[in-house]
Amino acid sequence: MGFWKKLFGLEKAGSESSASPPETVSPREYLWREMEAALKAVPTVTEVTRLPDDYGLRFLKNGEAVQMYLDNLFAETREVSPDERAQQIGRFLSAFAGESRDKLSWKEARKRLLPVVRSATFGLMAPPGESRPRPMVERRTIPFLRELLVLDLPDATMYVQHDHLKEWGVSEAKAFKAAFANLDRIHASGVELQEENPSPLWSVDSNDTYEASRLLHPGFLASFTPRVNGRPIAIIPTRSTLVIAGDGDPALLKRLCTLAEREHEASTRGISPALYTVDDAGHVVPYRLAGNDEFAQLVRRGHLRLAMGEYATQKQLLEAQHAAEDVDVFVASFGVLVREQDNRPISWSSWSKDVDTLLPVTDVVAIQAGEEDFFMVAYPDVERIASRYLSFMPELWPPRYRTIAWPSNAVLNELRAAQVDLAAYADD
DSSP states (O other), X not given: OHHHHHHTTOSOOOHHHHTSOOOOOOHHHHHHHHHHHHHHTSTTEEEEEEOTTSSEEEEEETTEEEXXXXXXXXXXXXXXXXXXXXXXXXXXXXXXXXXXXXXXXXXXXXTTEEEEEEETTTTOOOOTTOOOOOOBOEEOOSTXXXXXXXXXXXXXXXXXXXXXXXXXTOOHHHHHHHHHHHHHHHTTTTEXXXXXXXXXXXXXXXXXXXXXXXXXXXXXXXXXXXXXXXSEEEEOSBTXXXXXXXXXXXXXXXXXXXXXXHHHHHOTTBOOSSEEEEOTTXXXXXXXXXXXXXXXXXXXXXXXXXXXHHHHHHHHHHHHHHHHHTOOOEEOOOEEEEOTTTOOEEEEEEEETTOOEEEEOOSEEEEEEETTEEEEEEHHHHHHHSGGGEEEOTTOSSOEEEEOSOOOHHHHHHHHHTBOOGGGOOXX
């Protein structure tokens, strides 16, 4: 008990430590260190490491990998008394690293399931020495994002793994159905009109950490069609941010683009800097604008920033896996160039002769037939002309194709004939 008292500031430090001035650290860093120290003191816990791209920790408990995210805990404990802070942190640790509690039955779990939206590579980074992360239950319905399931417990939020479904004896479809039934009970709470003139601007201020999840609710975004100026659009730059407006007001559209990019960049819990809307069936889809004016380029930039970040993270993970498993496959980068004439961002990747490659899906592909022989081809044309030389990798998200052979001379000539001039490129 003395260790816990000292860790959480309930016991005075000894004279030796108090003789030296304390190191100045940020509150977030202080909590990070507290949790690291606390986990390392648990006998059943080993290999405590920080998550490389998120505010959290990864550790082994009885040999089983566990990931712990600290954003909610930091927010909940920052402005409470030392006693209350110690109690909350203790409960949080018990939920993850304490003695095993009775496992939730399906009857209990189904009441606590909720869907959350996260970036495509969220939670997938494996530490050195471990080639494969634990699989979370997921659905891929929106490009570069994932729908995950969480258990909303009193002391913690836990991501649902496939092992949970086995324990409960239920399918993914049944688990998602239960989660969305729970979301249906809360999706309308917290919706507020922030501005009425010159165009309506809405937000979700529920303070339940599931604000962004509302976007997943069937019909939620479509329900704003009569309440906004134009086609409804939404941003979810962070987990606790959901802002909705219409695209009928160009000035407001620009504000949303700027807000999404700024908040996503500033957050350790970022989801997406892109804009979203609904299709004719009411499904959430990326918001796109044709043309090369300022607004179209802003919208494109948000989607490409998301794609570039997710592919970069995926590349890092795949290269670590390949090194651990002695796999010789080149993971191509997702590059973006900006056209000087109109500031249009264009994504590209490269496919080189005799190089086994994992290609990301980009606007264009640089076909490298020789040191001085390369040309650009739009990705849809590469798929159409050279499909038998590409193999889709269904396990990868964001998507990639593996080049299984170099095109024949006849196919290479077809690709040359389809090459594009980047100065005139358009995919609208």
